[in-house]
Amino acid sequence: RKEVEQDPGPFNVPEGATVAFNCTYSNSASQSFFWYRQDCRKEPKLLMSVYSSGNEDGRFTAQLNRASQYISLLIRDSKLSDSATYLCVLIRKRGSQGNLIFGKGTKLSVKP
Amino acid sequence: DADVTQTPRNRITKTGKRIMLECSQTKGHDRMYWYRQDPGLGLRLIYYSFDVKDINKGEISDGYSVSRQAQAKFSLSLESAIPNQTALYFCATSESGPYNEQFFGPGTRLTVL
Numbered sequence: 001r002k003e004v005e006q007d008p009g010p011f012n013v014p015e016g017a018t019v020a021f022n023c024t025y026s027n028s029a030s031q032s033f034f035w036y037r038q039d040c041r042k043e044p045k046l047l048m049s050v051y052s053s054g055n056e057d058g059r060f061t062a063q064l065n066r067a068s069q070y071i072s073l074l075i076r077d078s079k080l081s082d083s084a085t086y087l088c089v090l091i092r093k094r095g096s097q098g099n100l101i102f103g104k105g106t107k108l109s110v111k112p
Numbered sequence: 113d114a115d116v117t118q119t120p121r122n123r124i125t126k127t128g129k130r131i132m133l134e135c136s137q138t139k140g141h142d143r144m145y146w147y148r149q150d151p152g153l154g155l156r157l158i159y160y161s162f163d164v165k166d167i168n169k170g171e172i173s174d175g176y177s178v179s180r181q182a183q184a185k186f187s188l189s190l191e192s193a194i195p196n197q198t199a200l201y202f203c204a205t206s207e208s209g210p211y212n213e214q215f216f217g218p219g220t221r222l223t224v225l
Contacts, residue, residue, distance in 0.1 A: 008152075031211070032211045034213075041219075042218070042219075043202055043216035043217060043218055043219055044155070044202075044216050045216070046213045046214075087154070087155070091211060099157060099160070099170075100157075100214060102154050102155040102156075103154060104152065104153065104154035105154060
């Protein structure tokens with residue numbers, strides 16, 4: 001089983017829709033989780049961290065389920081500008097350090 | 113001005129040529145990273161450096177070497193490029209510590225013919 005798995009999509013949704021992505025991970029020792037956003041042919045950028053208690057940033061909500069080993073990203077009231085690839089990222093801790101492990105990404109396309 | 117810059121942005125080269133990709137940052141971060149991104153494979157770590165004297169191999173270091181010339185500069189070399197090294201290469205930086213956000217450069221698109 002791959003360390004981080006995401007549905008590649010594409011998810012094609014109309015403006016205003018609510019869309020959710022899941023990401024599963026296999027290593028229960030994974031310490032921290034993030035969602036990064038990557039626009040076409042651009043660099044990834046941090047969208048939000050994922051906390052055990054769940055966290056919200058405007059239209060975006062991230063949740064972590066350690067028991068089932070998945071994280072989720074919910075986008076409400078989708079905008080055209082939300083079209084991008086969303087990367088699930090976890091940190092595999094090694095001693096006092098950690099390496100980021102990236103999922104392959106889920107592509108979202110928001111249509112007018 | 114961009115905090116993390118990469119040169120060149122695009123490069124086409126031939127099999128067997130030596131190529132150097134350069135990365136500079138003005139964020140004052142100690143840590144720097146090189147990744148490659150291939151369609152369908154996601155981002156994979158090539159090398160990383162926690163400071164000027166600490167360089168480590170990542171997941172896919174074979175065929176690559178790096179040099180950390182200064183805190184702000186981290187270069188990636190392909191000693192003898194081969195076609196399967198055609199990819200999008202990203203440099204990234206972060207503060208020290210295991211849980212910090214990584215900031216990426218704009219990427220270098222490398223094509224090896």
